[in-house]
Amino acid sequence: SQQGExxxxxxxxxxxxxxxxNCSYKTSINNLQWYRQNSGRGLVHLILIxxxxxxxxxxxxxVTLDTSKKSSSLLITASRAADTASYFCxxxxxxxxxxxxxxxxxxxKA
Amino acid sequence: xxxxxxxxxNKVTEKGKDVELRCDPISGHTALYWYRQSLGQxxxxxxxxxxxxxxxxxxxxxxxxxxxxxxxxxxxxxxxRTQQEDSAVYLCASSSISTGIDTQYFGxxxxxxxx
Numbered sequence: 165s166q167q168g169e170x171x172x173x174x175x176x177x178x179x180x181x182x183x184x185x186n187c188s189y190k191t192s193i194n195n196l197q198w199y200r201q202n203s204g205r206g207l208v209h210l211i212l213i214x215x216x217x218x219x220x221x222x223x224x225x226x227v228t229l230d231t232s233k234k235s236s237s238l239l240i241t242a243s244r245a246a247d248t249a250s251y252f253c254x255x256x257x258x259x260x261x262x263x264x265x266x267x268x269x270x271x272x273k274a
Numbered sequence: 275x276x277x278x279x280x281x282x283x284n285k286v287t288e289k290g291k292d293v294e295l296r297c298d299p300i301s302g303h304t305a306l307y308w309y310r311q312s313l314g315q316x317x318x319x320x321x322x323x324x325x326x327x328x329x330x331x332x333x334x335x336x337x338x339x340x341x342x343x344x345x346x347x348x349x350x351x352x353x354x355r356t357q358q359e360d361s362a363v364y365l366c367a368s369s370s371i372s373t374g375i376d377t378q379y380f381g382x383x384x385x386x387x388x389x
Contacts, residue, residue: 206380207317207378263319
């Protein structure tokens with residue numbers, strides 16, 4: 165079964181609104197990453213947060229990590245139509261393969 | 275610099291035929307992954323190569339699937355006797371985990387259609 169599970173599965177918002185996606189995982193991790201995928205092709209790495217970090221920012225992206233709850237959230241502020249994509253969390257437990265969740269499909273309406 | 279490349283970008287084949295998908299990882303990356311993604315779905319892990327270690331084949335769905343990585347670089351995923359349910363996008367990624375961080379760099383994928 166997948167290590168990471170994203171929630172919601174799909175999200176539709178208006179341009180300018182904030183989008184929040186959540187990820188839960190099952191085992192201890194070294195780090196957690198978020199990726200974006202456009203048009204069903206290759207994924208692009210967005211941001212990485214280490215297990216000893218609680219919050220990380222990159223531009224309009226804000227990621228939080230709660231290791232006690234084994235969960236993470238990705239917040240995209242002031243969304244744009246170009247943010248329309250699928251977003252995946254991926255967990256790395258060290259020495260093993262990174263495991264991806266099923267993804268959240270975000271649709272930003274102009 | 276060059277990223278991960280995959281070929282072909284699209285492949286249409288008839289049921290029962292064998293196909294080979296190729297992945298050229300980023301030079302120097304020791305880890306290489308193959309994933310399968312069906313339409314609208316998440317990534318399904320297939321196989322993982324790390325350096326000279328034995329590959330992790332735990333994700334291969336059947337014995338019709340196999341992969342090899344020659345010289346620690348280029349990898350080929352082979353699907354024998356293709357079935358219609360094999361239709362999907364096959365994604366390859368590579369990474370360098372020497373720092374203990376496994377950020378994966380993905381290729382554009384090969385879209386396989388089995389008629």
